[in-house]
Amino acid sequence: MVDRVAPYHAEFTDAMRRAYGKVLATGLPRITRYRPGASRFTVADPSGNSIIFIQRNEPTELEYGGSKQLQGLARVLDNARILREFKNDDRQAFRAVNSGLRRHGDGAPTVQQAVALAVLIELSTALEESERVPEWGARLRQLSLTVEERRQVESVVADPTLLEPWMPATA
Helix, strand or coil: CECCCHHHHHHHHHHHHHHHCCCCCCCCCEECCCCCCCCEEEEECCCCCEEEEEECCCCCCCCCCCCCCCCHHHHHHHHHHHHHHCCCCHHHHHHHHHHHHHHHHHHCCHHHHHHHHHHHHHHHHHCCCHHHHHHHHHHHHHCCECHHHHHHHHHCCCCHHHHCCCCCCEC
């Protein structure tokens, strides 16, 4: 437990960049991505030992099993968040969002569609399987978002610059 996780994550990513030339998100060693406002992250050493850094004032009412009130694509995105942030399983999160977007995307609000596409772009990049990124990026670019919705979409990825080529103009 630490007072603030962001400085620890920054230090570990800087050290990893110095040692390996990049931040490793898969394999061993690795570090989970950190989004602003997150209250935890995990570091795995070359032997596979993991350390989870948790912010001391992390809310005690976190829903680790997914919200029962959500439906459709919103529920898929919430489950993917759990897979990514708490189970460190980008592959399963990718599969869930990809499948969920196909099943629920047409009936979902535009901002949820945009969030799903942004998550797919980020996960594809992290998994080094980016062949479909241009397709998802083109779909993202076609959506009409307000300034606030655009901020919401950018907030779900660790590096919003990853979305810059694909983000639509604001409505």
